[in-house]
Amino acid sequence: MIVCSRRYSLVTHIKKRSALVAFALLVVSCSSEPPKSLVTPLTPVTKQPLPSQPEQQHQPVRGVWLATVSRLDWPPVLSVNLSNAENRVKQQQNALTQKLDKLKSLGINTVFFQVKPDGTALWTSRILPWSDMLTGKIxxxxxxxxxQFMLDEAHKRGMKVHAWFNPYRVSVNTKPSTVTELNRTLTLHPASVFVLHRDWIRTASDRFVLDPGIPEARDWITSIVAEVVARYPVDGVQFDDYFYAETPGSTLNDSQTYKRYGQGFASKADWRRHNTQTxxxxVSHTIKQLNPNVEFGVSPAGVWRNLSHDPAGSDTRGAAAYDEAYADTRRWVQQGLLDYIAPQLYWPFSRQAARYDVLAKWWAEVVKPTNTRLYIGIALYKVGEPSKNEPDWTIKGGVPELKNQIDLNESVPQxxxxxxxxxxxxxxxxxxxxVHYLKNRWGS
Structure with a gap:
């Protein structure tokens, strides 16, 4: 986003079809060698008939992102400092159930829960170490x-949960203390990818990240998603917009990776887009082979490309995912790789460089001839905040702008x-x- 050991057996309905997956996950968990691709050995699986599934009825999504990176939404910062583990668990679980109760009262039916904020996990993983967001120590x-707790509590309330992954981020900074903490995991099982595969690690946007051009790194990410889909009853999987994430002062140095893998591409940009596409x-194919009912979606930056750069682009002047994150998000929709796309349209109707209505209608046209559903991400974080360029967010508490955006979303069929x-x-x-307006509109 703009900001982003219990041993479960494989779920029963995929046991017979997923022996190869179980083996692949076991290999990942028991070795520091780069994991093999989960896609190639799974090819025979698709030749076997899948159990017939009733056509899913998709209610309109009224969702919220719940971020765990830097403990932005959860868990409570104070809980991490509690010396008594039992009290810490109780405080974290109580905080989460209280949030779910409030979301339920507002009519929210889907929570996008950040389970991989960086190179750590908020589930019992055989691949990633536990997140320091929970205890203060990786x-x-x-x-x-x-x-599992989130799934149990949300499902109990009739709410869906999508596991939200930041695929490439390893850390949120490159401080010496962070390096020390990552190096300390070498003796852990599992250890951090930072120490197991140091050759995959780059610096970009003042963070440690995986190099998206390394095939084994992509396979490793795929294995992480497979682990969650195979072991947990998640309703969906979502990637945020951090694919290639750079800043002018902290670019990703992938020149050697490009030299090794980029032959045959017209430009480095085309090669990078190929890596993201791959x-x-x-991930799309692996999820569907494991459980066809788990939805796969991406929440990219709101602008695919600007009309000034591409006749198929939107009439906007914003940072474009195609050119800056090297993510051809429109193509993924057209190719049927996504069950849904959730572009981040974080601007008001009056923002001429990226008008909300212009972009929402542009995306509606993109999904129109496809089976990909369209959910729109809107900027709750801007509501009520003074802004010279976007004053609409403070007019009458931001309610008119919020109403106009939801009105448009609920009036466009796509x-x-x-x-x-x-x-x-x-x-x-x-x-x-x-919030009062949302409760009156969506709440029970």
Whole structure:
């Protein structure tokens, strides 16, 4: 986003079809060698008949992103400092159930829960160490499984959960203390990818990231998604917009990777887009081979390409995913690789460089001839915040702008839902008029 050990057996209905997957996951968990691709050995699986599934009825999504990176939404910062593990678990679980109760009362039916904020996990993983977001230390067992707890509590309330992954981020900074903490995991099982595969690691946007051009790194990401889909009853999997994430002062140095793997491409940009495309294809196919009912979606930057650069682009002047994140998001929709796409349209109707209505209607036309559903991400974090360029967010508490955006979403047939970024802004003083409006509109 703009900001982003229990041993489960494979679920029963995929046991017979997934022996190869179980073996692949076991290889990943027991070796520091780069994992093999989960796609190639799974090819025979698709030749076997899948159990017939009833056509799913998709209710309009009323969703919210719940971020765990830097503990933005959850868990409570104070809980991490508790010396008593039992009290920490209780406080974290209570905080999550209280959030779910509030979301339920507002009419929210889908939570996009960040389970991989960086190179760590918020589930019992054989591939990634435990997230330090839970205990303050990478690899320390929190005493419960947050993903399983979220699934149990949300499903109990009739809400769906999509596991939200940041695919390439390894850390949120490159401080010496962070390096020390990552190096400390070498003795852990599992250890951080930072120490197991140091040759995959690059620096970009002042963070440690995986190099998207390395095939084994993409296979490793695919294996992580496979682990969650195989072991947990998630309703969906979502990637955020961090594919190639650079800043002018901190670019990703992949020149050697390009020299090794980029032959035959007209440009480095085309090669980078190929790498992102390959990851999306691998993950999409793997999810469907494991469980066809798990939805796969991406939440990219709102602008695919600008009309000034491409006749198929939108009439906007914003940062484009195609050119800056090297993500050809429109193509993924056209090729049927995604069950849904959730572009982040974080601007008001009056923002001429990237008008909300212009972009929402452009995306509606993109999905129109496809089977990909369209959910629109809207900027709850801007509601009530003074802005010189976007004053509409403060007019009458931001309610008129919010109403106009949801009205448009619910009036265009191709738009199947709205997702709010992000959960903790529902609890801020400046958004309370908007929260009251949402409860009256969506709540029971």
């Amino acid at each position: 690899g320390e067992d929190p005493g419960y499984d947050p993903l 990851l999306i294809e691998q 738009i199947n839902g709205t997702i709010l970024f992000r959960e903790n802004y529902l609890n801020q003083p400046q958004t309370q008029d908007a």
